[in-house]
Amino acid sequence: MRPRFSSQQYIDGVLSGDRLLLSRAITLIESRLATDQVLAQDVLAAVAPHTGRSVRVGITGVPGVGKSTFIESFGLHLIGEGHRLAVLAVDPTSQRSGGSLLGDKTRMEQLSMNPQAYIRPTPAGDSLGGVAHRTRETMLLCEAAGFDVILIETVGVGQSETLVHGMVDFFLLLMLAGAGDELQGMKRGIMELADALAITKADADNRQAANRAQAEYQNALHLFPPTGTGWFPPVLTCSALTGEGIGEVWTMIQSHQQKGEQQGFRAQRRQEQQITWFRTYLRQRLEHHFFAQPGMAEQLQQAEAAVKTGELLPVQAVERLLRK
Incomplete structure (x- = not known):
């Protein structure tokens, strides 16, 4: 059995950016033991003043769209610009065995070995609400450890998307061109949540199909009611294989954040997320x-x-x- 650290050891380790202590602190908040939960809340309360200064981005998409490949290419681009990146990935849990794959580090091989990146998979377990609660707390610990961009990858299209949207500053929907009836293949509700769409695998023979899909989605988004923020979700194309369009995705996210700061909807969104977190945890x-x-x-x-x-x-x- 591993020796138990004191709350101050966890706090000092997280604030100094110690990856081992950060991982142990995250394990602590994921624990269901009552004693661990008391200790975890002490740690969170102490590091709270050092949180909230990152850009939080949720990333989702249909199966096969290449979320992990995109995140690795996108993450390496961010690190190249001087950012420190944390990737929190919700992994599906088997309803029969209770096990989960937790394979993100094998799918993001280059990113996982980069000292400026931290990848933490979270098993979904039997409660998506529980995942949302733990993911929020994990996000705060990563911010306190000095990571200024937090990416949250969801398991796929479903309830988890709504939960992740309720904890991020920007929600990116990845789409695949040439995979059939694109506009019918995505739930309208998920598209309405998105702050932007990105058509992946826009390279080689798929480039024309990606351009067509881009035009189709742009036309479809015009049918949705306005968001009330003055931001209209753009549709971009990109290739994680060649890197084309990856930088434009980050520029677009930065533009959204700047507009949100100027018009106040970024702060309002975070305030609403805090209330949602409060009510969700109260119900639990x-x-x-x-x-x-x-x-x-x-x-x-x-x-x-x-x-x-x-x-x-x-x-x-x-x-x-x-x-x-």
Whole structure:
């Protein structure tokens, strides 16, 4: 068993940029042990004044779009411009075995070996809400450790996208050209969340298809209601293989951040995210408190048995549990 560090050791290690202590601190906040959670909150409270100064970017896309390849090329470009980069990737968890791949370091080989980059996969587990909570705290630790750009990669198109959108400054949607009916292949709700779209693999024989897809998506986005910020989501093309268009993606993100600073919608977005985090965590704690009450397991079994036999409707069973 590893020796337990004091809260001050974690704090000093994170603030000095010690990667080992940063990893151990993240493991601490992911722990479900009550003693670890108390220690984790002490650490987070101490490093909080040193957070909030990074650019937080969420990246998602359809399966096969090349998210990891894009992130590696994009990350190396950022490091070349003098940035320190943290990549937080939510990995899918098997519902049968409970295991997860956690393969981001093998998919981003060059980036993972760069001393200016830090890659941390997070297993999704059985609760996306739990992942959102842990990812927010991990993001704060990385900011306190001196990483000024945080990339959050999602597992794919689904509920995780909405959660990630609620914790980043910029949400980038990667799309693939020439893969069939593009406009029908992406949920409208995900496109409405995006601050920009990037058509990947725009090289060699796929370049013309990427240009066509770019025009199609630009036309489609004009049908969506305005965001109210004055920012219209652009559609870019890029190639992680050749590096073409990668720099333009970062320039576009910087332009969005500058406009957000000037018009105030960046600060407003972060304030709304803090409230969302507060409410989400409150619901999680109330749920945990409810199920942890003495005798609740037996009462749940009785209620479920009554629902199975039709003795009680689900609504009646829930109301009876709440009254008890």
